[in-house]
Amino acid sequence: MFRTSPGFACLFTIANAVTLFAGLQLACQQTSPQALYDQAGKALDAGDWAQAIKLYEKVVQERPDSIEGRVNLGVALAQAGHFSEAEQQYRQVLSKDPVNEMARLNLALALYKRAEFATARNEFDALQKSHPANRQAFYLLADCDLRLGKFKEAIALAEPAYKADPDDQALEYILGTALIQDGQTEKGATVIDRMMRTGNSAVAGVLMGAAQLAAGNFEAATTSLRKALDVDPNIPGAWTIYGRALSKSGEREQAQKALRHALEADPNDFDACLHLGAMLRRAGDTNGAEPFLRHALMIRPNSAAAQYQIGALEASTGHLDEARVSLEELVKQWPDFQEAHVQLAMIYARLHRVDDRAREQKIVQSLMDKARANGPQPPSDQ
Structure with missing residues (x-):
């Protein structure tokens, strides 16, 4: 989540951010009690969410039309895990300023954090239309498509961008994942080959393992994925694919460990929830299976x-x-x-x-x- 603060623009790397946030700071000085606003900012910077919420609530009570106060109140609420309340603040800002980049981005992120990927996708899409230079929104829009199983949509989004910038490794992984999940293994292999040539071998190994898993070559998939994870254990989605490959190879205990590891890193991983829940159900552990399966259905109804x-x-x-x-x-x-x-x-x-x-x-x-x-x-x- 992002808030308005002096010096924030130098940390925020999205194109055109400096001008946007400098303007918000000037508005803050003109419309908000500076001392109160500064105290709230210090509380937020210190991670004292409760104090930040209390102070920003005072700011918006005194200045109900303060856009920057509401945005920062939303940030504090979201950091404290109050995503619904944060959403309300962001939506109030957007009702007055529909193209406010920071409010739209933070709203989308709050929805994303709640695993409401379909709704978050709509917000990222709106942000992309109003601020096409916002790369973070672009990546997360594509990620929402992957999480929702909308692989063709992810391909349609990522492929033109990848052709324009083939050195973008995030795009490369998004496109390769979507192609393999969509069954377009030949095109996916082209992405993998390029990764190998450019030295991105660990990520290429994950995609290769996913392709081998899809083809039913479980032993080869397990080997490819294990090698990739030995190089980089933090590749998004890798532990999930590895767990699925282990399960298909009959190594159920190790598969469960891999899937639980995946969910520690990303509790909203649909495939990890689905496959761990299915394994537990088949093993007769219905109590253990239920929360994973219901969460999987919530993610992809x-x-x-x-x-x-x-x-x-x-x-x-x-x-x-x-x-x-x-x-x-x-x-x-x-x-x-x-x-x-x-x-x-x-x-x-x-x-x-x-x-x-x-x-x-x-x-x-x-x-x-x-x-x-x-x-x-x-x-x-x-």
């Missing part, structure tokens, strides 16, 4: 995999009607989701709905016949 895992969890805990409703809705949207039909058949059997069970069994058989006719397919993570 439209995810078939997350919806399926919740339905399977409800079935495992004996909530058969809830599970039936969840899975019936799921197969309406994804009628070829074989595992969901298998679960439904078992649920109907437990509910003594013989005809419904028979119908689901026929659907499962039909999908199995179709799969055999189509030949081997990449492994499913559902």
